[in-house]
Amino acid sequence: MATVFDVAQYVRDKTGPISTIKLQKLVFYCKAWSLVWDEDPLFPEEVQAWANGPVVPALYAVHKGKFFCPEKFEQADVSRLTDAQKETIDAVLEAYSHLSPQGLVSLTHSEKPWIEARGGIPDYEICNKSISDASIAEYYSSIKV
Numbered sequence: 275m276a277t278v279f280d281v282a283q284y285v286r287d288k289t290g291p292i293s294t295i296k297l298q299k300l301v302f303y304c305k306a307w308s309l310v311w312d313e314d315p316l317f318p319e320e321v322q323a324w325a326n327g328p329v330v331p332a333l334y335a336v337h338k339g340k341f342f343c344p345e346k347f348e349q350a351d352v353s354r355l356t357d358a359q360k361e362t363i364d365a366v367l368e369a370y371s372h373l374s375p376q377g378l379v380s381l382t383h384s385e386k387p388w389i390e391a392r393g394g395i396p397d398y399e400i401c402n403k404s405i406s407d408a409s410i411a412e413y414y415s416s417i418k419v
Contacts, residue, residue: 275317275318275354276316276317276354276355276356276359277317277318277319277349277350277354278301278317278319278330278332278333279332279333279336279347279349279350280317280350280351280352280354280355281301281304281305281316281317281355281363282297282301282333282343282347282350283346283347283350283352284352284355284360284363285297285300285301285304285363285367286343286344286345286347287352288363288364288367289367289371291342291345292342292343293341293342293343293375294334294337294340294341294342294343295326295327295375295378295379296374296375296378297333297337297343298326298327298328298329298330298333298334299327299328299370299375299378299379299381299382300366300367300370300371300378301330301333302321302327302328302329302330302382303366303369303370304316304362304363304366305317305321305407305410306387306410306411306413306414307362307365307366307414308359308362309407309410309411309414309415310411310414310415311362311365312358312359312362315407316359316362316363317330319331319332319333320332320404321404321405321410322391322401322402322403322404322405323387323388323391323392323401323402323403323404323405324400324401324402325397325398325399325400325401326379327378327379327382327383327388328382328387328388328405331402336348336349383397385413386409386413387405387406387409387410387413388405390409391403391404391405391406391409
């Protein structure tokens, strides 16, 4: 199975230099749409409902304190991604990569999975509650694309 690092590397390879906050949101949307289109999570790592939107803590641990993500993720092996997974990621990038980091944060803040996982915790407060794959799949499968 692919990991979040494989997905992050593939995204970085496609976009070029990218802020860590934008990378986190694009990786989240890759997982979300893979749950809908492929009926399978793109990666197994947990997504949490942080103040700035969905974050994968395992990925955050690698880029913590940096504004831009590294050029190479040491743990990544994009060959673990199937052609179908790459198609999903490419479609997500086509749909979302034009948005700014703050635009992506705002978008995720308006969506049910992040809102429900936070359970009423104010936007600016720390939260490490998980956003379940089930809630992600349920919400995004209801969106018309």
